[in-house]
Amino acid sequence: MVQVSYPGVYIQEVPSGVRTISPVATSVCAFVDFFREGPMNSAVEVYGMAGFDRIFGGLHRDSEASYAIDQFFKNGGSHAYVVRVAGGSPEVATVEIASHPPGTTPVLHVRAANEGTWGNALRVRVWHNADGSFNLSAARYDGTDAAAKPLQVEPPYLNLSIDPTSPRYVVKVVNDTSALVQVDHPSELDLNAPLPAANATLGEEFPFAAAAALDSANWTLDVQISDPLNISVTTHTATLDFAAAPATPKELRAKLEAAIRTADGGVATTHPLLSGATVSLIEETTGIRLLVELNRKASEFAPWLVASVQPDATGSTAAAKLGFTGAGASENVQEYVLGMLQDTATSQIPGDEGLDGDVPDNATALRGVPGEAPTGMYALSKVDLFNLMCIPRISFLDDPEADSLVGDALAFCEEERAFLIIDIPEGTNTVQEVKDWIDGNASYRHRNAAVYFPRLKIADPLDEFRLRSIGAGATVAGIYSRTDSTRGVWKAPAGLDARLRGVLGLDVEVTDFDDGSLIPLAVNAIRTFPIHGQVVWGARTLDGPDAAASEWKYINIRRTALMIEESLFRGTQWVVFENNDEPLWAKIRQNVGAFMTSLFRQGAFQGSTPDKAFYVKCDGDTTTANDRNLGIVNIEVGFAPLKPAEFVVIKIQQIPDV
Numbered sequence: 001m002v003q004v005s006y007p008g009v010y011i012q013e014v015p016s017g018v019r020t021i022s023p024v025a026t027s028v029c030a031f032v033d034f035f036r037e038g039p040m041n042s043a044v045e046v047y048g049m050a051g052f053d054r055i056f057g058g059l060h061r062d063s064e065a066s067y068a069i070d071q072f073f074k075n076g077g078s079h080a081y082v083v084r085v086a087g088g089s090p091e092v093a094t095v096e097i098a099s100h101p102p103g104t105t106p107v108l109h110v111r112a113a114n115e116g117t118w119g120n121a122l123r124v125r126v127w128h129n130a131d132g133s134f135n136l137s138a139a140r141y142d143g144t145d146a147a148a149k150p151l152q153v154e155p156p157y158l159n160l161s162i163d164p165t166s167p168r169y170v171v172k173v174v175n176d177t178s179a180l181v182q183v184d185h186p187s188e189l190d191l192n193a194p195l196p197a198a199n200a201t202l203g204e205e206f207p208f209a210a211a212a213a214l215d216s217a218n219w220t221l222d223v224q225i226s227d228p229l230n231i232s233v234t235t236h237t238a239t240l241d242f243a244a245a246p247a248t249p250k251e252l253r254a255k256l257e258a259a260i261r262t263a264d265g266g267v268a269t270t271h272p273l274l275s276g277a278t279v280s281l282i283e284e285t286t287g288i289r290l291l292v293e294l295n296r297k298a299s300e301f302a303p304w305l306v307a308s309v310q311p312d313a314t315g316s317t318a319a320a321k322l323g324f325t326g327a328g329a330s331e332n333v334q335e336y337v338l339g340m341l342q343d344t345a346t347s348q349i350p351g352d353e354g355l356d357g358d359v360p361d362n363a364t365a366l367r368g369v370p371g372e373a374p375t376g377m378y379a380l381s382k383v384d385l386f387n388l389m390c391i392p393r394i395s396f397l398d399d400p401e402a403d404s405l406v407g408d409a410l411a412f413c414e415e416e417r418a419f420l421i422i423d424i425p426e427g428t429n430t431v432q433e434v435k436d437w438i439d440g441n442a443s444y445r446h447r448n449a450a451v452y453f454p455r456l457k458i459a460d461p462l463d464e465f466r467l468r469s470i471g472a473g474a475t476v477a478g479i480y481s482r483t484d485s486t487r488g489v490w491k492a493p494a495g496l497d498a499r500l501r502g503v504l505g506l507d508v509e510v511t512d513f514d515d516g517s518l519i520p521l522a523v524n525a526i527r528t529f530p531i532h533g534q535v536v537w538g539a540r541t542l543d544g545p546d547a548a549a550s551e552w553k554y555i556n557i558r559r560t561a562l563m564i565e566e567s568l569f570r571g572t573q574w575v576v577f578e579n580n581d582e583p584l585w586a587k588i589r590q591n592v593g594a595f596m597t598s599l600f601r602q603g604a605f606q607g608s609t610p611d612k613a614f615y616v617k618c619d620g621d622t623t624t625a626n627d628r629n630l631g632i633v634n635i636e637v638g639f640a641p642l643k644p645a646e647f648v649v650i651k652i653q654q655i656p657d658v
Contacts, residue, residue, distance in 0.1 A: 086357030110338060203324045238263040293334065395423040406444055452525075480559075488602060
């Protein structure tokens with residue numbers, strides 16, 4: 001109400017009462033299975049195979065859902081949630097980094113971003129700055145051997161601190177940004193804790209004047225390369241050309257690098273690890289440090305190699321005067337390797353080996369547990385919306401395990417207003433076998449589920465493109481999505497337009513006679529037709545056998561109802577706590593009616609006019625005085641669904657002669 005205080009004109013904006021109700025997405029598909037990598041027991045959103053490959057590692061022979069997801073996107077799917085599960089004991093690859101100056105106290109715990117053997121191919125590198133901060137980089141390689149090539153290299157994390165109050169605190173910076181590793185700082189309460197040890201050979205701090213005294217002579221030193229895993233050591237002599245004393249620390253760095261790169265007489269005889277070695281200069285407040293790293297481009301390079309700079313056999317003092325033999329010097333591995341169990345006797349403390357766990361052979365891991373920290377399929381309870389669910393591994397479980405999982409999945413899908421597509425068991429390759437299977441699993445019959453026969457044959461790129469048998473569920477889910485986007489969720493996802501992509505054949509061909517015996521049981525056939533190829537040739541829910549006479553017989557009708565339910569659930573939240581009287585009811589009728597009218601105009605319902613296609617009731621008849629006393633408003637919505645033309649009868653007769 002306008003508060004008036006003086007004579008004049010007052011302007012007040014009055015709300016129209018229009019609150020738009022938008023239809024929700026209808027084909028967001030959820031997948032639960034074993035994958036090579038990715039977050040464990042967490043629903044991750046992906047929009048294509050590129051995202052799936054990046055997060056979950058792509059196709060894997062033991063991951064039935066990896067092939068299913070590929071088929072989903074090939075056949076029109078565009079939006080999915082993926083939940084990674086595993087049996088056994090999956091483990092995260094880790095490494096402990098000790099302190100600098102050299103010690104055995106772990107000051108940085110580095111772990112892979114998630115469980116799996118993929119983490120054993122991660123490497124981390126640490127180097128120091130003059131201001132007391134340090135830098136860290138992480139990279140993923142295509143293997144764990146010395147010859148592995150980098151697959152993913154993250155930009156380095158610079159100017160890090162071990163002080164929890166610093167904006168560059170290593171735990172905050174790395175854990176908020178890195179997709180490869182996460183770190184912990186065990187000494188986080190000790191602000192005087194030392195830095196993690198730098199990789200490679202780091203000299204102690206020394207005054208530049210000490211190095212400048214190495215003049216008027218060619219000084220020599222030994223560079224040793226040791227392999228702590230293979231227990232081998234090679235020694236190489238480097239000659240420092242100090243005919244003229246270095247004028248600056250940078251000139252000193254250049255002279256040392258040139259000496260190491262020409263050790264043992266020059267380019268022709270220098271070891272490849274030394275011919276491309278680098279020397280870095282760290283200028284500190286009272287002196288300088290030198291850091292020697294081996295040639296990373298050499299084929300002989302391995303992250304666990306250790307280099308040391310020592311006096312040669314003549315007792316040369318060059319190594320000492322350059323800071324490489326003092327108490328503050330350290331000889332460390334070139335890079336820290338996660339998952340390495342061998343002791344390198346350096347600042348790398350062996351961590352835990354990354355393990356994939358086992359492919360689930362029962363319902364436990366796939367089902368998971370609900371609650372505040374849900375796992376398995378219940379991890380999907382944390383997402384905003386999903387409409388379809390596929391668990392391809394159901395087809396590999398024993399009957400009791402499959403029955404248990406399907407029962408829980410159906411209950412969960414009903415709660416989430418989602419639709420479950422069940423894959424038939426592997427090896428069910430005849431019409432009689434699938435009829436026996438569906439007869440023996442009456443508990444699967446639900447209005448929010450469907451099943452398709454037979455299984456499909458696709459080319460397996462991991463097996464020289466030989467044929468692989470997979471369940472049809474994810475492929476059909478992709479067709480659901482394709483049909484939704486082109487025709488609408490109210491169109492049955494079947495017919496000649498419902499062609500299967502990426503499918504080379506069927507495990508068994510279904511004939512007209514076969515199809516005639518499957519349809520009454522609500523088993524949807526996949527057929528092969530000349531020119532058209534493989535197509536979906538059925539649109540019934542598992543609640544749609546002829547004998548059941550269910551109103552939810554057809555998939556498109558059930559999915560349309562689920563879409564309307566979810567859309568109205570989200571679009572009427574504003575009603576809560578409004579005054580429960582005729583003005584509210586009128587607004588509800590207006591907004592819900594506008595939503596249903598928009599669907600009618602898109603062809604979602606039967607009827608030539610809106611009043612023949614749907615109705616919306618919210619008045620004193622639906623909401624009685626007692627309901628209002630209880631704080632209840634009742635909204636009644638009805639619609640006339642479009643039923644598919646499942647059987648087409650053409651009558652032909654001769655015209656008699658007149």
